[in-house]
Amino acid sequence: MSANNSIAINTGVVSTTTKLLPRVQYEHMVAGVAGGVAPTLILHPFDLVKIRLAVNDGQLAVRPRYDGLVNTVATIVRQEGVTGLYRGVTPNCVGAGAAWGLYFLFYNTIKSHMTAARGSDASGGGLGAGRHMLAAAMAGCVTTTLTNPIWVVKTQMCLQYGTVTPAGLPTAQPSNGMLNVLTNIYRREGVVGLYRGYLPGILNVSHGALQFMAYEELKRFYTEYYELSANEKLDTGAYLCCAALSKLFAVTITYPQQLLRARLQDQHSSYKGLLDVIKRTWRYEGVRGYYKGLLPNLIKVTPACALTFVVYEHSINFLLNK
Template sequence: MSSSSGPGDRTVLPVTAESPVRSVPKTWSIRRLFSHVRVENLVAGLSGGVVSTMVLHPLDLVKVRFAVSDGLQLRPKYHSISHCMRSIWQKEGLRGLYQGVTPNVWGAGASWGLYFFFYNAIKAYIKEGRQTELSPTEHLVSAAEAGAMTLCLTNPIWVTKTRLVLQYSSDPSQKLYKGMVDALVKIYRQEGVPGLYRGFVPGLFGTSHGALQFMAYEELKRDYNKYRNMHSDAKLNPLEYITMAALSKIFAVATTYPYQVIRARLQDQHTRYNGMMDVMRRTWRNEGVLGFYKGMVPNLIRVTPACCITFVVYEKVSRFLLDQHK
């Protein structure tokens, strides 16, 4: 996965008046970056995202409904996580708890797959030709770049997922969207490309969430392996992966959760905001600081096991696939 050349290598000629120093064209660096991509990372990340989403989608639905609960009369009122789930079950059954699962599976699978795909390629590119480990800052930057690239491709899926989970009627004939494809088509026809990219700016801020999570995950693994006197990339057992993933996720959620509330409200079809600053002003004025943390408890209950499942599946599948090609 590495070569003898480093990321900053240049072809150096003797410096004379006739022969200045010349560097390899930029396209060569891009070609080197893409030489590090591995389909195995894409497949492993996709597998982890799909499995965790299928298991825990109902909690994601609850989190979104709490995040947008700004007092509008049309919204159902929920007193707790269990009350929300019971109410949906009583009115709409299992189908109600899995509203929006299709774009969620597509979005989570694509996002995790692409994230690991880009992240590992960027890491390998930065580390090319080096004997030293990546620093926390380099892990942070690699994860942020991977997150931004992933969001550009997946934001329309997340918009459709938010719209679908916020359809409150139990009567299918009264629902605006019939499914993921219908939602994508209607949003595009009625709102154009900007409609498909609602919440993109806070989503970009949200890349800091993934960046902090991956930085913490990498540093925890490396420090733990140093404590064991093992190589920094040494294989861990499932319980150890779960512990590292859970700690890194809790750290990232506690640090960055408000952006998820802002993003969900921008994507909500029931209320119109004039951009991110309008959401922040109105949320602060009407609900105070706690308004920015609505839904965080169900989110933590959902994302922590989801992250653990995703990372364990990813680590196992990626190692299996990569070992097949050795």
């Protein structure tokens, strides 16, 4: 075969791939949104408890004092009712859907370019751990930049505390909706207010990079161990185990970054920046202060992540087959 023919064939392959790419991106985004919203809606109370424990630094009298997971849940229900456990659920679902949808969209797009550049198969099976981490980190940076305002709104809605009468009974408190909170933040602080906690959010990109790297490597190990093809669909149990283990691995390493981000986004605090949060947390709470809320976070994010990846994997297989 001549060199000219070879070039023509290669150009045709790239052209076909480029034409097919938007359809694949769209399917990954839809599957990611579906995978993000479902577990977030179910497990939101754990997320709220994690946030309240994370900002519970003992330096402000405006918020209730919490002592552990069970006490936090009991206090919230006593002071705010059961609905208090669902404060911020709307921006949480919107944020989770947007974040997972965009993340899978960008992650798979970047992987597609990497595999095309290396000449490996389209599934990404030819990429090593380093390239999976790089693709996840790049996708995380873009996703964090686009969704940070939603997470600021969610955090501040989760920190709308109910007021209590002298008898210890909760009083009625009007709920500030997502759009109202977003507008108020913009009026008070401008665009800067919508990007509170952005720096630790960018630093937390390492969380997604570690998680996706571990997930891809666990799937690769599973397929090789059972001698399956790289494109073969795994069973639900395999997806659950790979997702849960990868999440536990990433959370344990990167949780302090999430805590710092939550404290910066807290409307009741007056931290001057990331370095100030780090110093004051160390001064008043020590090392343990960086891991406040870790247990409810693990209880929430591990099954949530497992469900997200299971829903995503089955959704994307369905969409691609259709």
